[in-house]
Amino acid sequence: MTVDIEKTGPEGVPPTPSAGPEAIKAIPVRHWGRYVSAVVAIALFGLVVYAFSQGKINWDAIPDYFFDERILDGVKETLLLTLVSMAIGIIGGIVLAVMRLSKNPVTSSIAWFYIWFFRGTPVLVQLFVWFNLGLVFETINLGFYQDEWSDFMTPFLTALLGLGLNEAAYMAEICRAGLLSVDEGQTEASHALGMSHNKTLRRIVIPQAMRVIVPPTGNEVINMLKTTSLVAAVQFTELFRQAQNIGSTSGAPVEMFFLAAAWYLLLTSVLSVGQYYLERYYARGSTRTLPPTPLQKIKSSVFSVRRPKGVSA
Template sequence: MTDKFDKEPADATPSAAVSKDGGAVPPEAIKAIPVRHYGRWVSGVVVLALVALLVNAFATAEKIQWQAVGDYVFDSTVLAGAGRTLLISVLAMVMGVVLGVILAVMRLSKNPVTSWVAWIYIWFFRGTPVYVQLLLWFNLALIFPVLNLGPIYKDEMVDVMTPFMAALLGLGLNEAAYMAEICRAGLMAVDEGQTEASHALGMSHAKTLRRIVIPQAMRVIVPPTGNEFINMLKTSSLVYAVTYNELLRATSTIGSTSYAVMEMLFVACIWYLVMTSVFSVGQYYLERRYARGSTRNLPPTPWQKIKVNMMAFSRERGSSV
């Protein structure tokens, strides 16, 4: 008697089709039909239409003299203002980085006095607007008419606290508070075993910090530091309040005399975009340098991204055809 489990089910699919003469029939070729992403095309068309309307509105505006933008974009006064913006941004960022590292080390110190002083400094400068700090430095002569450092230096405060000095102190000291927290996060990201191993080798605390901890912390510190510098380029426009003749003040002065106020603001925007774009590219490659040796794969360069996107677009077009 045959067991019921030995029988082949009626709806069982044969492993291979057989022709009338007993030969095997090859399976049909699979036809791949790509998925149509109609939503992407619709959203893309809508976004392009909105952008075109916005560009057309500004291009056809009767009260905007676009010729004035081209005439003044390379004006000597504008170029000098852009140079001063770059100068005050670099100097303030250097001051912020140096003081930030010092404050970060003080915050991580086991000495309660230095730790609390650093915490109070960060609390004050992060808790008050940079615009108010600029005004405080610029009007410091109202509190201290004379800067008296004993036998070292003595002079009137109005002569010491120039617009450049007020701008440098206002931006640099404020940036130091933010850089202190960035540096502290980077130092804490380094494994504590690295410090213990260096101390076991007889290295001092300062040498360990300089040769072991800080180089490894740079991978964490560099990306936000680059963002802070790009933000500094834009924040430098606030020194307009202390009469420092940077880019915004230079373009505003030309606009008030030539009655091309909006046009000169566009000129300022162009130069801010140029400077931030150049330093954004530099930040990108600096991040790649300090990311070497990490477990993560390095991000592709902008040219690699363009190449990958073009290849993906070509494949999609070929599959749709």
């Protein structure tokens, strides 16, 4: 009987087991397409910057007028118009959504017609209609209120009606989609427990529907902020109209348009952060872990850079 020296050693003693297989050296795959696309994107961006640098643009006029009193007044009017118009749109949208889902054919048909009309016509056309109704109505008579149409339909009221009523049609569809996303079994269970239809909506349906309603509503708020620039056509002095007025008197109209664009970017960025935290709030209970906040992302990235190699988190 022969002895396998390689397996048992020279004296029949088993050899010391090895430390284990060698570590696999993973070589990442090089994605050359990513490098090429990055170079092309940087080149295109450089061309755009170079093209704008050739123009006779007075860039110093933008910081000079950025905090001008007229611009700040325009920002305040823009924010006020956005908030009030969205309030009208949200309240009207909820009412229209409930009417649309009603089993009453009259209320359902009225809601459908409203949504069909206001979503099917441009908001700028609606603004001009409200603004020029004084050409066909000399006075307004509501029974308890009577006045000249030109005194009643101010530019601010024109902007509110044009933006708010139009937004209500879009919010109605958003709210309707959120209400339909809730399982009907929960509504039936609440009715079986003796809850009324209105109480079921307030306590059961609407809180769950908010997870579906909040994200598109945040987009509508941001879109409303930008849409307010259209009311300059009906002589309402918000941010864009103020920038136009300053540009016509200062001799820097293009620069003032860039200034208005910078303010819109700043305001929409702030609203986007608020939308993120609101979505995060209503995501509680639907996900196991909430998405990190922007501050948490910054802290994690900073600590990951400072952490020495070989030290685990």
